[in-house]
Amino acid sequence: MAELTVLSYRCGKSILHKLDVRFKLFFLILISFTVIKAEFTALFFISFVLISVLVYIRFPIISSSKDLRYFFILILLVFFARAFSTPGSALIEWRFIVISKQGVYEGLLVCWRLLLVVLLSLSFVSTTRPSEIKAAVEWFLIPFPFIPRKRIAIMMSLIMRFMPVIYEQVKDTADAQRARGIENRKNPIYRLIKLLIPVIRRTFEGADDLALAMEARCFSENRTDPVLSSSRKDWIVFFVVICLCIVIIKI
Amino acid sequence: MNIIEIKNLSHSFLDGTLGIDGINLSINEGEFIVIGGQNGSGKTTLLKHLNGLLLPTMGAVLIEGVEVSRNIKKARQIVGMVFQNADSQIVGETVYADVAFGPENLCLDRQEIEKRVSTALELVGLTLHADKRPHLLSGGEKRRLSIAGILAMEPKVIVFDEPFSSLDYPGVRQVLEQIISLHQSGHTIIITTHDIEKVIAHANRLLIMQDGKVVRDGMPDKFLQEAEVFGVRAPCATRLGVEVASWLS
Numbered sequence: 001m002a003e004l005t006v007l008s009y010r011c012g013k014s015i016l017h018k019l020d021v022r023f024k025l026f027f028l029i030l031i032s033f034t035v036i037k038a039e040f041t042a043l044f045f046i047s048f049v050l051i052s053v054l055v056y057i058r059f060p061i062i063s064s065s066k067d068l069r070y071f072f073i074l075i076l077l078v079f080f081a082r083a084f085s086t087p088g089s090a091l092i093e094w095r096f097i098v099i100s101k102q103g104v105y106e107g108l109l110v111c112w113r114l115l116l117v118v119l120l121s122l123s124f125v126s127t128t129r130p131s132e133i134k135a136a137v138e139w140f141l142i143p144f145p146f147i148p149r150k151r152i153a154i155m156m157s158l159i160m161r162f163m164p165v166i167y168e169q170v171k172d173t174a175d176a177q178r179a180r181g182i183e184n185r186k187n188p189i190y191r192l193i194k195l196l197i198p199v200i201r202r203t204f205e206g207a208d209d210l211a212l213a214m215e216a217r218c219f220s221e222n223r224t225d226p227v228l229s230s231s232r233k234d235w236i237v238f239f240v241v242i243c244l245c246i247v248i249i250k251i
Numbered sequence: 252m253n254i255i256e257i258k259n260l261s262h263s264f265l266d267g268t269l270g271i272d273g274i275n276l277s278i279n280e281g282e283f284i285v286i287g288g289q290n291g292s293g294k295t296t297l298l299k300h301l302n303g304l305l306l307p308t309m310g311a312v313l314i315e316g317v318e319v320s321r322n323i324k325k326a327r328q329i330v331g332m333v334f335q336n337a338d339s340q341i342v343g344e345t346v347y348a349d350v351a352f353g354p355e356n357l358c359l360d361r362q363e364i365e366k367r368v369s370t371a372l373e374l375v376g377l378t379l380h381a382d383k384r385p386h387l388l389s390g391g392e393k394r395r396l397s398i399a400g401i402l403a404m405e406p407k408v409i410v411f412d413e414p415f416s417s418l419d420y421p422g423v424r425q426v427l428e429q430i431i432s433l434h435q436s437g438h439t440i441i442i443t444t445h446d447i448e449k450v451i452a453h454a455n456r457l458l459i460m461q462d463g464k465v466v467r468d469g470m471p472d473k474f475l476q477e478a479e480v481f482g483v484r485a486p487c488a489t490r491l492g493v494e495v496a497s498w499l500s
Contacts, residue, residue, distance in 0.1 A: 009345075011382055129382070130344040160344040164386040209339035212304055216332045217342075217400065218324055218356040227361050 010126045014057045019237060020230040021132040022139055027241050028124045034245040035116045042251040043112050049244075050119055059126055071118060075111045082107035130160045135226030150221045158210070166203055173198050254280045254408060254439055255301060255330075259310035261463075262296055270296035272463040273310070278441070280407070283434050285450055285471070286443040288460035289482030294443035295335075297460070298410050301441075302330040314408075328357065331401030335413040337393035338386075346372070346388070346396055347381040353404040364403075371399040375429060391422030398429055408439040415449050423449055427498055447478065448486040452497040459483060471495075 011017075016024070035046060054061055065072075088102030125133075134153045141149035173195055185191055255278035262270040271293040278284065288294050299305040300312050303323035312319045319326040334340040343349025350371050354364040372378045375395040380388065385396060394414060401409060411430065415423045431453055434440045442450055451457065451471050459467040459474075461481045467474050475489045488495040 008384060009382070131348045134344075157344050157348070158342060161342060161385065164384070165338055168386070206339050209334065209336060210342065212299075213334055213340040214342060214352075216302055216304055216327060216334075217353040217404065218327050219352075220356055222358060224355040224358055224361060224364060 008126070009129050010057075010059070012057060012127065014127065015233070015237070016053070016057050016123065016127040018233070020228060020234045021128055021136040022228060023230065023234045023238055024124055024128060025133070025136045025140070027237075028120060030241065030245055031120055032117050034248050035113050035120070038113065038248050039251070040109065040112075042248045043109075043116065045251065046116055046248060047112075050116060050123070053123055054119065057123060057127055059123060064122070068118070075114060078114065079107040079111045082110055130157065131226065132228075134160075135228055138226065139228055148221070150223060154219075154221075162206075162210075165206070166199070169202050169206075170195070170199050173202075252280055253277045254315060256313040256316070257300075257310070258313070260297075260300060260307050260312060261309040262300065262305060263308045269463055270305075271300075274463075274465055276458075276465065276468070278408075278439065280439055281434075281437060282456055283440045283454045284442070284456045284458060285447055285454040286441065286458045286460060287445065287447045287478060287481075287483040288443075289445055292460040292482070293463040294460055295412055296463070298332065298412055298441070298443060301408070301410055302327045302332055304332070328404055329406055330408045330410060331404055331406030332410045333394070333397045333401055333412065333414060335416055337390070337397045340397045340400070341385045341393065343400075344384065345381070346377055346383050346385060349385060349396060350399045350403045353400055357404065367403040367405070371402040374402055374432075375399040389422070390418050391425040394418065394422070394426050395429055398426075398433075402433075406438070408441065409433060411440070411442045413444055414442060415444065415446065424499060427453075431499070445483060447475075447483060448495070449498050451475070451486060452495045 031046075035043075038046060051061075083099045083103040083106075084097070086100055086103035086106045088100035090098050091101045091104060092099040134156050137156060138149045138153040141147050141152065177191075177194060182191055182194065185194075255276070257274055257276040257278075260274040260276075261272050264270055274297065286294050286297070296305060300307060300319070301314070303319045303326050306320055314326045314329050317325065341349050342352050347368060350368045351364050354367050359367070369378070372381060375398055377392065377395060377399060380392065385393065388396060398409075409430075414426050414430065418426060427450060430440060430442070430450070434453070442454075444450065447457070454471055457467070457469065457471040457474070458465050459478060459481045466481055467477070472495075475485055475495070478485045478489075486495045
């Protein structure tokens with residue numbers, strides 16, 4: 001389960017924990033867009049602020065970096081893709097491979113932005129209960145009457161609930177197949193099919209059981225709405241974040 | 252007073268298999284019933300009729316005198332069901348959210364939901380785990396969480412489908428203690444199991460099912476010895492000719 005702990009809520013008493021989830025979700029979207037537009041100087045500034053926030057909310061940065069190893073690999077791939085594909089004056093040249101100065105610059109910029117967006121999302125997820133996120137999404141969908149917001153909210157909640165269960169099923173199935181020597185088969189497609197079929201079957205069977213269990217507990221879309229409330233504190237932080245975003249764009 | 256009345260109940264599945272066949276049963280308020288039988292004897296199919304998860308092909312099920320099919324929501328409120336696989340019953344992303352799921356479906360106000368959730372969590376001893384994600388709980392804790400989810404709906408009858416399956420000894424004891432305290436607080440308890448030894452010392456009625464029919468119905472000590480004829484393992488104590496002791500003693 002370690003792979004999933006980085007994305008879980010951590011109890012705390014910081015301001016971030018206490019802010020109204022609707023504001024937090026708005027801040028997340030706004031700051032992410034600002035980060036995408038930011039240049040190096042602004043990125044330094046945002047990184048400093050973000051790391052301070054992560055330390056303040058007691059986010060375990062070092063232990064979480066292990067959980068984020070696959071993301072770092074992805075970032076590395078993005079960097080190399082940029083470095084190799086962006087035209088410009090050559091920094092390293094070997095046979096037909098050319099790494100341009102502009103490519104390295106672009107690659108660093110994109111990777112840094114991506115990393116900041118991910119860290120921003122982690123600070124949001126670790127200070128917000130999944131039920132609050134669900135409630136905020138439900139609230140933001142109120143102006144769209146043609147979208148079944150309650151159904152979407154319950155689907156979100158079920159995804160959050162069942163991701164670890166499905167992950168565990170994949171692990172169990174993979175272990176059971178390794179115990180029967182699947183590693184001797186070198187064809188990756190054969191191995192993938194043999195893994196996917198039982199996992200999908202079990203997932204569908206689980207979904208049937210889940211539907212029955214929900215029915216037994218009187219599930220309907222006409223349910224009690226979640227309670228959301230904002231205070232003066234949220235509006236103060238709102239003002240600060242807006243100012244911050246303007247400063248970042250101006251840098 | 253009969254809280255559940257089953258009249259000539261039969262159920263055939265889509266492929267034509269007869270799940271249960273002509274069952275007549277009356278269950279009084281406050282009873283503690285164990286339904287034994289081997290796999291495929293129709294225990295779970297019978298239970299699913301009590302809260303309208305399955306509807307009869309023939310016959311009727313009455314809860315507090317009202318036919319289940321007439322008011323399914325009411326039947327589901329009165330008869331809470333704890334499923335065999337706790338993992339597929341837990342729908343909330345946290346322990347608290349899962350217990351609140353039922354009351355939210357009943358459209359109760361937020362204050363009442365909070366009251367019911369805290370009471371239910373306290374009853375099953377999971378108050379300290381309220382913010383935990385359910386997949387991090389132990390097997391016994393997950394089963395207790397399923398019970399809390401049902402308790403928050405304030406049912407009169409609680410139906411357990413194989414409540415001890417895949418639990419270790421401490422897990423079995425925790426769940427058994429919970430079931431007994433629910434019975435003592437006035438709930439009617441119905442348990443299906445193929446291993447009756449774990450719970451039979453506390454039951455006041457034993458039903459044995461075979462091929463979709465109730466083949467024995469009465470006080471447990473009356474026919475425990477012949478249970479094995481119907482594919483149900485008799486408790487060790489019965490084989491030795493002594494009184495069956497509780498798993499909690």
